[in-house]
Amino acid sequence: MKTVWRNLGRLVVIAAFSISAAHARQLEDIKANGKFVCGLTIVQPFAYYDQTTREVVGYEVDLCNMIAADLGVKSEGKVVAADVRVPELIEGRIDLLAALMSYTKERAKVIDFSNQYVEDGFYFIVREDSPIAKVDQLSDKRISAAKGSLYQSAAARKFPDANVIAFDDGPLAFLALQQGKVDATIQRSAAAVGLQLRSPEGSPKIRLLEPPLLRQGSGFGIRKGEDEFKAYLNSFLDKLEASGEAQKLWDKWLGSKSDYKLERTFKIGKAMG
Incomplete structure (x- = not known):
């Protein structure tokens, strides 16, 4: 465990350098590139391979697609293992983590979190x-x-x-x-x-x-210093809750229209930490 946190400490330094180099303008870069790369971890029904199409589908995949549509860009999902998802984000290989990232003080030293999009x-x-x-x-x-x-x-x-x-x-x-x-x-x-x-x-x-x-709630993981991107994500989540789309998303994957039949007892957009 000590080795893990030493490695995370090194990532803080990398993150700080990356922020300075990128001038914290990720939201503008995503729009300019026309592509949004979303990091996903395989946990059904949040993100998993459809046996028929072999495409990754799920609750978090839909969320990423909805963000991309809202930004007017193409959505690209990238599956990452749980133990390397943070380095993948910090090193810029993905734009955002939608990988059931629960808030911890240790993680918050390395990355920033949006408000929650699920709680379990x-x-x-x-x-x-x-x-x-x-x-x-x-x-x-x-x-x-x-x-x-x-x-x-x-x-x-x-x-x-x-x-x-x-x-x-x-x-x-x-x-x-x-x-x-x-x-x-x-x-x-x-x-x-x-x-x-x-x-x-x-x-x-x-x-x-x-x-x-x-x-714990889970929120989107983003690189440090991207305040504009974080504000956008939180506003996006608030809109999902207010419009009723949050309940539709839940019903599709975990609620009344799914095999799970689970009741939603939380609201999307609640602050974490």
């Missing part, structure tokens, strides 16, 4: 046939999590005697639970429901342990 709980999840009934029973158990995720470090802090095992992504961490390689996994509730829905028939069922490890 992060739960410890066990197999339905597990004898584990309470969160505290995981204090010395094997727990899987996505590499570089907020909840990987949060679980390690909560249970220092547990063996928190990092996998490349959430689906692999979930599979480790199904296969009995770990005693529990940590997932967003929406992501866990989706993974269960897509599991082969006969797969072990799951239980979410209350209370959640944490509940």
Whole structure:
């Protein structure tokens, strides 16, 4: 973990240099280039490969397309792994992260955040046939999590005697639970429901342990110093909520028109941090 934060510290220096060089004019550059590159991390239904078209679709993909349409530019999605998404942003290979970025003080030293576009709980999840009934029973158990995720470090802090095992992504961490390689996994509730829905028939069922490890909003990640771009994104989110488009987006991917049938209990545009 110390190595991770040392690397993030180096990125702060890189970010500061990049801001000076670019004169913090990203919004104008996007319009001039006619293209908007959006960084995405594969977590269904937020961003995932459609089995028929092999194109990346989902809640966050639609958000990126809506921003591009609002700016009058072409939208381009780029899939990035969770543990390298921040460097990809800082080094200028993407314009924005729509990759379930939850606010932390450490991340906020390196990048800026828009207001939230989604909110969800992060739960410890066990197999339905597990004898584990309470969160505290995981204090010395094997727990899987996505590499570089907020909840990987949060679980390690909560249970220092547990063996928190990092996998490349959430689906692999979930599979480790199904296969009995770990005693529990940590997932967003929406992501866990989706993974269960897509599991082969006969797969072990799951239980979410209350209370959640944490509940967090996710916002767009942008480079430091891009105040005009941040103001635009926050205004865009406010318009989505006020117009009813936010509810339509939720219903399509997570609510009444989806297999998830989840109720939206938050508002898009709420400040984070």
